[in-house]
Amino acid sequence: MTTVMVARAVARAPAACLRPIPYFTRPRSNCVSHTIFRPWLPTVPLARSPGRSFRPPTLSVGQPSSGYRYASSSPARTVPDKILKLLPVSLKSEPGNQTTNIRQLFALAKPEKRSLLTAFGLLLVSSSVTMSVPLTFGKLIDFFSHGTRPDIIPDSVTPVTAAAAILAAFTIGAAANAGRVILMRSAAARIIARLRKATYASALRQDIEYLERTAGPGDVVSRLNADAYIVGDSLTGNLSDGVRAVVTASIGLSLMFYISPTLTALMLAIVPPVSLGAFAYGRYLKRLSNRTQEGLGEMSKVANEALSAARTVQAFTAAPREQDRFAAKVDLVQSLAIKEARASAAFFGTTGWAGNVIVLGLLGYGGSLVSRGQISVGDLTSLLMYTAYVGGSLSMLSSFFSSLMKGLGASERVFSLWQREPMVRSLGSRTFVVQKDHGDIRFDNISFAYPSRPGAEILRGFSMAIRGKGDSVAIVGKSGSGKSSIQSLLFRFYDPDSGCITVNGHDIQQFSVDSWRSAIGIVPQDPVLFTGTISENIAYGCPTATQSEIEEAARLANCDFIWEMPEKFQTKIGRDSLSGGQRQRVAIARALLKKPALLCLDEATSALDALSELRVNEAIERILQSHETSTLIVAHRLSTISRAGRIVVLEDGRVTEEGTYQTLVGNPESRFRQLMASQLDAL
Template sequence: MNRWYVQAESVSHHLSSPVLRHTSLKPSYACIKSIRAYFASIPRPVKDEELIFVGDRLLTDVVMANRMSRRAPPSPSNPFDSSTEKNLSHDFDELTRPARVGPLAVWTEGLWKRENLLLRALERGMLKGAERWVLKPQEIAWRDSLQHRFVKPIPVVEEVAKEGAASSSASASSPSPPPSAPASNTPNTPSGAKKSIWSRFVPADAQDSAKSASSFRKIVALAKPERKPLGTAIGLLMVSSAVSMSVPFTIGKLIDFFTTSDPQIPFGLSLGQASALLLLLFTTGAVANAGRAMLMRLSGQRIVARLRERTYEASLRQEVEFVEKGEGDVLSRLSVDSSIVGESVTQNLSDGLRSIVMASAGLGAMFYISPTLTLLMLTVVPPVSLGAVFYGRYLKKLSNRTQEALGDMTKVAQESLSALRTVQAFNAAGQEQEKFHQKVGTVLTLARKEAIASGIFFGATGWSGNVTLLALLGYGGTLVSKGAISVGDLTSLLLYTVYVGSGLQMLTSFFASIMRGIGAGVRIFDLLDRQPAIPPDAGVEVDPSRRGPIRFEHVWFEYPSRRSVQILKDLNLEVAMGESVAIVGASGSGKSSINALLMRYYDPVKGKVTFDGQDIREFNSSSWRNIIGVVPQDPILFTGTIASNIAYGNPNATREQIEAAAREANCEFVWGMPHGFDTEIGRASLSGGQRQRLAIARALLKKPVILALDEATSSLDATSEHRVNDAIDKILRARQTTCLIVAHRLSTIARAERIVVLEGGCITETGTYRQLVNKEDSRFRHLMAAQLNAAAGESLHGGLAMPSSAPPKVEATPAEQEHRA
């Protein structure tokens, strides 16, 4: 077995968390999670062959895990069994479904049409049992042509083959690796075959059907809280439908009453009594219909409101990377998809039930009047029903694509409108309009397809209905002339035909709307069911009074969206309790990533971040962030009062606490405003320096154990910078808060007790400000040369910066002197 595990390990080595280990197999969900993380990291845009290659690799891992699971009995080390195979198949479909657009469609539609020689080589190795996996020269050349596109090399499988050959003599006495599945179950696929290897396990259609059924069940479950109003509405629907279905019968009897020589009214009623009874009956139907419409509409709105709240809550629980990468798509699910799903549960359900009642009651009445004419009418039902099924399925697929296109369109609009000043500053309105025009064009193309399909379908059903009416009129007229039925009966039957046709048409629309709702529901439930990579509620609570050092221990990090770029490499950093450390480096060196890891926006790829000796991944991330105050480079202010913005992280703070925090952060400008702390502000109502000081006040109000400053003064003028630095000084002098300061400005850096210099994701030097700036070959002096020269020039030449080849040496800063004291 071990040789097979080693072989599988070589296949999975490029994943951040390997699918298989030497001693055990991971559960299927862990397998899929690992693959999903790698799949999401592939940068866009990339070429078709790259995507197909990645797809083949992912497929390889899943198939390998599946086949190996069949070779060992289920046990704690091998959790796979026959029932788990279906879950694995479903998970893989979940993994690839969002990517089945654009270039990846090439892979999903025709895996075997491309030169996926590496996958075929693996398949040979799996299908031929003990035969070792040896690549042909052509396969090696193809693999090497793609080698440079991945940071981590593709496993050198020929080395595994050599290892197997070298160990063959040693393994002769030991049991050989278990053979593959029987050849009858896993036949070789010819190189020219179009059949996907994955279709051997579960056909894609079956997977789509299972997912649609699951989405439909979840949509129906949304109506449970509205059982009483919906039940009442359905009862009123039955009443109004019964009244409506009595109209054709009544009209037929009235015609017979006025056209026969011996008119009779049922139940021995007079004409006036019958008219009054009909008026009461129709009024009852109208009232029932009005009640039904109101109850359905109100229930639908409540369902949509709850669904939007759940979707928004699920969005806020996701990791930062997921939401920032698909912000427009999340907004589309919140607005458009939620409305479609809500209508599917209420209005469409009401229309569907109404159409079923109309069609059923109408058919019953028609059979009562004339079975012959009814059977003639029913000849049109099978082709119309078949067309409705195909139309509904097509509409469901089209709906999915339309919602995704709407999400892309929303994303483009939101990006440009949120950066309107930049758009106008660069006169880029034209190119933004062009980008939006392309996205709108995609939506319009899909809408055009839907309009064409709807026109064809409803035109065909309308034509078939009219032809049916003409046939009924012709044959019914013959029956009337023979005295088989009366004129009133024929009229009633024709009206019931219209009712039944209308009911069937409504049923078709209901089916199409349900398909659209299922398509939208899949997108919403994907988000609701998604487990965030960093769960906000999992882990132990952090005691707010807890204190201790922060350590970055052998941390490696890369952003999920840029797996090809290593941001931090084997980083080791310790920040003592109450210490202030400035992190300095060129742009892209990984400074802000340290704060991102500290806040657990991301987790390290390798290594760990600890607080008081405990890995922060063991903490509840919500409670962990409660003890951290953050001042970002570009603080965000929310619509509301100044007081509510300062109290954003502590909504229960008193006015005295808010004012104290503002005073500590040098927010003296607030007292000069007309309404003081009750002044209404928006996202860009204040200057950069004012926003920064409010952000500091917001952070201080939390009384944080740790304070993370990320370029807090990088975009401020000299006056604002001085005031913000004064506020930072107050925090540092108190020495009650551990501070990590990411900065470029010398005035901010010099206030820290210790400076850490990053370069290429590694720490190149560390020390106090005086130590680094007085060191001749210091990397810090090189980075700060321009600012040090400017500072020296201003002091010696009345503000004129004089160039110098070597920055001046300086004495200890006040912060260092105070620290030593």
Template sequence: MSLFKAALRSPPICPPQPLPSQPRLLLGVGLRSVGRSGSIRVWRGVHSPARPLAQLRSGSEVLRGLRFQSTSTSTSPAPTPPAQGTSSPSPAVQSLAHSPASPSLSPPSLPSIPSTTEPPPTPSLPKRSLLGRLLPSSLVPAPESASNVWKLFRLAGPERRPLTIGVGLLLVSSSVTMSIPFTIGKLIDFFSNPGNSTFLGLSFTSASALLFSLFLLGALANTGRVILMRTSGQRIVARIRNRAYASALRQEVDFVERQGGGSGDIVSRLNADTYIVGDSVTGNLSDGLRAIVTASVGLGLMFYLSSKLTLVMLAVVPPISIGAVFYGRYLKKLSNQTQEALGDMSRVPCFQVAEETLSAIRTVQASNSYPMEEATFAQKVQLVFDLARKEALASGLFFGGTGFSGNVTILTLLGYGGSLVARGEISVGDLTSLLLYTAYVGGALSNLSGFFSSLMRGVGAGERVFSLIDRVPAVRPGVGEEFVPSARGVIRFENVGFTYPSRPDVMVLKGFNMELRTGESVALVGKSGSGKSSVQALLLRYYDPTHGRITFNGRDIREYTPESWRATIGYVPQEPVLFSGTIASNIAYGRQGATLEEIVAAAQQANCDFVDAFPLGYETPVGRNSLSGGQRQRIAIARALLRRPAILCLDEATAALDAVSEYRVNDAIQRIISSKNTSSIVVAHRLSTITTAERLVVLEDGKITESGTYRELASRENSRFRALMAAQLNVAAGEKSMLDEVSEATESDSDGETAVGEEEPEEQVIDDVHDQKKIKAKAASMQ
């Protein structure tokens, strides 16, 4: 009992371990030679991160380029492998020794830091096993399937103790179960012969008590087996879900949002696939072992009772076994397609009804879009239904065929067994026991085929889960040095070129060069799609530049860990997200250990005065849409302020706000910028936002076309910025006089009265000081 309790308690569910700040780097060095025997020799080196990351990466680039492959026509000798018992130089030294020219050894500059993708391994022909040479290829499981099967069973490693006890209890319960047909047969013979006074050498009362105790033991063993197997299975599911979720959080943004790894697909892997995997290595394993024990013991007792009848029964086993193999592989393929279709449905808008369509129910009803939404959803449902129907058809044919084979076997045994009873070779009780064992063995073989099919289903789901767990993100967490949070300096974009992974042919940024000094405020202006948000995405290291580099005080930001670098950046998106929790927890999101005083101070600095009006104050529960746009935006600003950022990124933070909310948000932003301790990059279109920036950078088609202060660009003739502002104000070519009037009013408000006789320039500065004064007055009246 103590062992049973201990098995239930251990091992605990371990949370995902944090990634080390400087993990051990494995840099493969290939020195390949094809000798006379045709064998390929590959030596690999392991390097520790003792040197700076830039040198490691540069070195790895050089070493990866030093690959030598000799052929029959090559004159260069093949490298000699080190002799045993002698110390061999490292692969790096060997590579350098075989270098054809020293200039190729110069490390590349930081702008050419390569991606972390390793070169593809050298292809080799797999060896075929004896089974693969004897059987057709369609009957032999693929090597990757076998590898995934072992991956599944390795998940059960931490559960050895409870699973071992569970297997022992399974053997006990199965043995008791297999004694029932034998006992029934002996009871029939006992009652058929009135002259018998003993049953199995005991009195009938004693034998009944013994059987009752035996059956009770079997019931207790079966109970313990189910409890241990299921609790172990849930621990495995919890463990693999934690690992998969931790891996999903560390993937690059593009994978989660675009490349087949949308949130719906990832949730499908975390939910359905992990459950299938956990069930495959526990519940399915238990059923498979039970089927093996039942079939083995049943066949042994059948041979003991009548070898002739047993051989007749075995005539149907090979067809069932071959059918199970074919069915298992086909079912694995269908299971993969069905799971991918379910992930597809979770990813596309038609299946996000609860999250998207119902949240926009006003628009749906106002547009009378019911038929369109229903038709789109029905198409995806039909796709999954078609796949499920194929799987159902395959299952029905298989189980129908095995059931028919079992019934024919029983009829054959009855006919042939009846003749044996008539000749006196076996008793009626033995024939009954043998028929019962036939049913038991047939059911066990059916369960065994089901075990194989479920195992293949688990392999199919495991491939999707392991592909997420084992995936190496493009921006690797924990790689590099720790960035000092208090550091301040100059950020430079040096000849940066960038393409999104989902659109590799579209260059979003082209030769982008920009400098952001300490405490400076820069506003990025341009049409939609000009690359403004991409600049912030690169600065936040959601992606790395395709070409060029981004430096902080002369050092490439890729030399720092993404976590420590992002910790110094405050980000306020256009549509801020509030998580389920309180206002305080949302402000403190990403800043562990923040005190209530710090939270309140950040909220006050962000003009979150509306919090005091709530009865629960900062403990008020909030969700995604429980506050207005301006309130959510100010909470997002308070969240950014709490981090004490060195860099502040604002992505059209006031685009969806009304005039009063915009003024309050801009006032909070201006407080941050005026401190001169935080550099800021603002993406905006509205005049009220960009007029406060110290420098404007106009982007067009991924390039900088203009740069300067607001007044310089607005007063410049043929300015792209002036054209953008005119388009924003909806000023047509024939309404130039209205634009001049706005410019004159702006100039008079900013610089006072114009001197008598002084002639105004033809193109006046565009400003919205009038608008800001009106907004300020309206805000004061509302307070």
């Protein structure tokens, strides 16, 4: 039995290296004499690259990761302070090989040092009680069967007092074990909570390309839920089991050698050959486990995509196709599980047979030693009990190594998110102050292609200006011409491949990303409302706003429907609780409450009925007439476009025409007039 457990422990021990997550780089911007190299969007997890050793991406303080480097200037802190506070110190240094990864994994438990040390003390107590039982039972058997009193049994001991003493020892061991479980599980809950908070914070700081295209929400949620739980469980419950297994096995083997070195050596003789087979099995099992984890990730992604687009799936009666897509991923995971089951059956069947043969040999040879008087019946009984105890301990140890492997794999996914640097980075640390820094916003010879489609350039030499406070510009063009991409660049969801965007003469990359975005308000085509009250949704970008400020923003945005509701601003809403026009007006109020330097309207009326469009346009007109903010309008509706001070026509990624509404409409050769012909003819 012991040999079987040793073999299983070796089989599940960590292999030589983990699956690599390669980082590739390519140039993305050379604006203002800075050259940025950004990762070519690695998908986690990636398959093993033949011939490449594992080197995880870097999580560093004061030094960018190897996947994202500055060619000049002093690098800024790569991880936000709020996230750093959640991480152990050793996790803030560069990881190296697998040993380093294991150290970093254990470093997550450092904040729980006191609880864990207390739990380990209780573990020693319970393990000591447990391991004293076989020796005591053996001595009692000899005493009561032959009347020979061993030295360790006092003269006053009777069967009743012996049973009472053993029961008391069991009670102490049980109490210590209960305390250990409480402490370990409480520590696990706290570790998992910290992991999830830090992982969520890391996810929110990632660039849009990664969140929407590379990893996707399903993968990030999987890291928050499953991976964080596996890591936390590996560091507490499984670590406790591992330590208990080591303590129990060490004590048990020592006492077995004390009782009979010959029988113990016989039992251990078969371990080396079985262990070689176990090592090969362990490597095969690890490869299967990696493929299974990848398959589970793909399965989660497919399910998330379909369920998040349930209306589209049902509207196009695509449920059978989505079921087939999901079933294909499930079948892949199932086939891998069956392969693992077959390999496990072969290995454990063989080692189980070998273990039984060893026990049979111990009984036969041990019986001959008893008959020759070299050991007593009680000693043989103790030895066999210790064999079972040590076997159970080694079984726990194998489970510990197996869980450690899972924890390492899960921590790799969690750490890779923590360590990943967003493609959008600030080249400076200036804070954008609206009163001081607001001025002309200029696009200077911008070229841009989405990282996922590098060959499809969206903007080519695009130049445009928004001339200070009160100016309003409408961008007009065919679908796919790059109108919304301009707003994405303004918000620094992406950075241009070449060229610069400046405000008041300063490159916007010199400002911190958060301070710059805080100065911009946006009303998207399909506004997102969060679960909460209407008041909370309006104040989403300005949580310190007073109720009077919230109501004033709602009035400016024509949100008169709020006052008609029974609970008014305290009405509970969700993502789709309001109509399209109502959501648009709440979004306008949310943007206005920030008192932005620039307001971006992205197809704000394209999906509205005539009455809703009128109410939204009235709100837009009120904003434009106030001259309190610059406005950038992306629209197809003539009723919205005509309100802008200037109109820019965008074709093939560059400006082909610019002028006022009256000028462009009055020119029969105008491209704007041609694009708007159907709407102009309807007037």
